[in-house]
Amino acid sequence: MSLKDLRGFYDELADRYDLMYADWQAGITRQGAALDALLTAALGPGPHRILDSACGIGTQALGLAALGHRVTGTDLSPGAVARAAREAEARGLALPVAAADMRALPFPGGSFDAVVCADNALPHLLTAGEVTAALAEMGRVLRPGGLLLLSTRPYGELRRSRPLSDPPRVRTDPDGQRTITFQLWHWHADGARYDLEFFQLLPTGATWTTQVSRTTYWALPEEETAAFAAAAGFVDPVWHDPAATGFHQPVLGARRPSAASGTGQGDARRGRAVDALVTPGCGAPGLG
Template structure:
């Protein structure tokens, strides 16, 4: 799925990933519904063999499986993939899970109707060769006419604006409020950036003052691929009929690319 450094990022984040959302379970259902709608529009009604090749802890895979699709989830982080399996078991949802790099998927040719690579996962790959390799692997495991569904941040706008931070999200639960936000450090090339993910939670240690917070910082690097760049790389990997869909038309929270094998 991602570079070795990114693997450690997600290994470490796996236990806390759901805390990035105000309501993770609601997000699982909402994202699954939006992705299912896009699949149905492209392939027609039905249940399909779906690979989520950057499944993380299952945010998209669980939602699609709950809607009846036969979902396989892979992720570079074995810790995240293991949590996805536990979350599926807890929900009684069938989900086959394995640890695998999206650049070397250990899956047979033509095994899937749909490949999903969502939530800004592909931009962890920092070179055109790595992105092409990953996309070619996704095409290999798709049946002829199969559908690629890929989502990223809105990087055309973000590269113009070069923001330095994201708005905070607040999760309120039994542990109190957990506040998450990101700081971005843009590289000189204007295309790549280093991210620092901050999570703040109340210090619940013995004798801790109520106003004290514990802070965790995790770091990763991304390539802010524009729509034109990503569509071009998909074409080089053998995809056709590439289209971009905006959140207003899909109900998904990020721009969404579809393409056919």
């Protein structure tokens, strides 16, 4: 899948991505609290400067901002980050956002204490070169000793079982109308990648409207993801289990080494670019 197609996938979902949650606001609060606990354990009490490098419509970014962190959100999808900015404004939260490829982040080196890449966003990248480039960029924008928090599906197990679908999720609106969301998975012959069909059944009077979106993932097992992080320069990788964190996916924590080099000309160019890209969240989609 091309980046143009992936951008279109999330642009098209931006206005209804939250409908996959039974209660999106509860999900925002729960996920923010789970990530905040990991941040505090690794970096000490905040607030911390955080980049959510695949913020989508803001599920993790909003939760972290509500807890007082200084969060910036980027995502490949302009539609998704625009939705995140609107949601932040509605909640009275500061959330600068930018449409950006995680392989070319528009910030100077060392800009953040932590980078979050959650909700299975990294596996949209389908080659080793793309994954390494994205992780290297996340490391570049971290300060020395900064923390990466990256979540994916538990692909070690999923590669073995090769599920064909996930269970339907049902959301009931205050007026009693229900939205049903489910996925079908079509595994490639290599057993490592799969095409996903994302179905939503939306109530339309006495019947249903069906919306279908399609994308592709690389099902990287945990040990391979950690190896890519190490190749990109991260140290001390640790996988945190959902049972321990309360987050809905396994989370990889890893550090940028403390003895890091300074920024170069490329960082300066990206620093100038961010002035044009970032929009204030106040006053202005990973698919898990």
